Amino acid sequence: AQSVTQPDIHITVSEGASxxxxxxxxxxxxxxxxxxxxxxxxxxxLLLKYFSGDTLVQGIKGxxxxxxxxxxxxxxxxxxxxxxxxxxxxxxxxxxxGKLIFGQGTTLxxxx
Amino acid sequence: xxxxxxxxxHEVTEMGQEVTLRCKPISGHNSLFWYRQTxxxxxxxxxxxxxxxxxDDSGMPEDRFSAKMPNASFSTLKIQPSxxxxxxxxxxxxxxxxxxxxxxxxxxxxxxxVT
Numbered sequence: 001a002q003s004v005t006q007p008d009i010h011i012t013v014s015e016g017a018s019x020x021x022x023x024x025x026x027x028x029x030x031x032x033x034x035x036x037x038x039x040x041x042x043x044x045x046l047l048l049k050y051f052s053g054d055t056l057v058q059g060i061k062g063x064x065x066x067x068x069x070x071x072x073x074x075x076x077x078x079x080x081x082x083x084x085x086x087x088x089x090x091x092x093x094x095x096x097x098g099k100l101i102f103g104q105g106t107t108l109x110x111x112x
Numbered sequence: 113x114x115x116x117x118x119x120x121x122h123e124v125t126e127m128g129q130e131v132t133l134r135c136k137p138i139s140g141h142n143s144l145f146w147y148r149q150t151x152x153x154x155x156x157x158x159x160x161x162x163x164x165x166x167x168d169d170s171g172m173p174e175d176r177f178s179a180k181m182p183n184a185s186f187s188t189l190k191i192q193p194s195x196x197x198x199x200x201x202x203x204x205x206x207x208x209x210x211x212x213x214x215x216x217x218x219x220x221x222x223x224x225x226v227t
Contacts, residue, residue, distance in 0.1 A: 032213050043116070043203055043218030051213055090155070099168065100145075100216060102155040 002027050002095050006103035013081050014111045021076040021106050023065075023091030031093040033074040034100075035065055038088045047089075050074060061085070086110045114138075116219035118204050124225045130192040133222045136185055137206030145216060146179055146189050147203040155203075161187065194226045 005024045013019050025031055032051050036044040048059025055067040065076045074091060091103040117136040125131055137144050145160040159169040161181045169179070176195070181187040191198055201221045207214040 034215065043220050046215040049215060097168065099157050104154050
């Protein structure tokens with residue numbers, strides 16, 4: 001079955017440090033892939049998306065993600081984390097029936 | 113652009129009562145989704161509509177849940193009767209087209225507590 005997996009439930013980084021959040025998917029063909037961010041008490045907001053073409057995609061708030069077919073991964077990165085980046089991050093991909101499947105989410109805590 | 117608007121933001125009700133959650137999608141979007149978020153199960157798609165027509169309701173937990181979209185600018189999710197296990201945050205999202213390649217725009221959710 002198609003699935004999206006985020007191996008890390010909780011990650012803590014120091015402000016100014018680099019960040020990488022992992023996402024793995026299982027699909028037959030190249031999927032569309034998304035990263036969303038959810039701040040407390042808010043809905044999810046799109047950070048970036050990959051459809052085709054350049055495997056390194058840029059998003060809002062200084063985030064980027066790289067699609068690696070060989071590893072079935074779409075990891076989210078940011079070179080220098082800010083305290084305001086503390087939130088929950090979701091990787092997602094549509095199923096073959098059109099449903100958007102979300103990973104379990106990774107909660108990011110930023111230490112001062 | 114006002115975004116997806118959900119009401120109420122918070123709802124506290126007693127077991128057995130009827131609950132109605134409301135959603136106004138972004139104007140021009142033709143797909144609407146209802147999600148439920150809990151700590152245990154994460155984000156679950158309950159139902160989605162395309163051009164006001166329910167396309168997939170396989171995520172609706174049971175007959176106590178129903179959703180309608182009478183027009184392009186309004187949708188409701190109703191729980192009757194409500195149970196404590198229905199306590200969750202319910203999100204509405206809309207997109208221009210299906211979710212395959214159209215990003216979803218989420219509302220801020222309705223936090224439902226059933227006592």
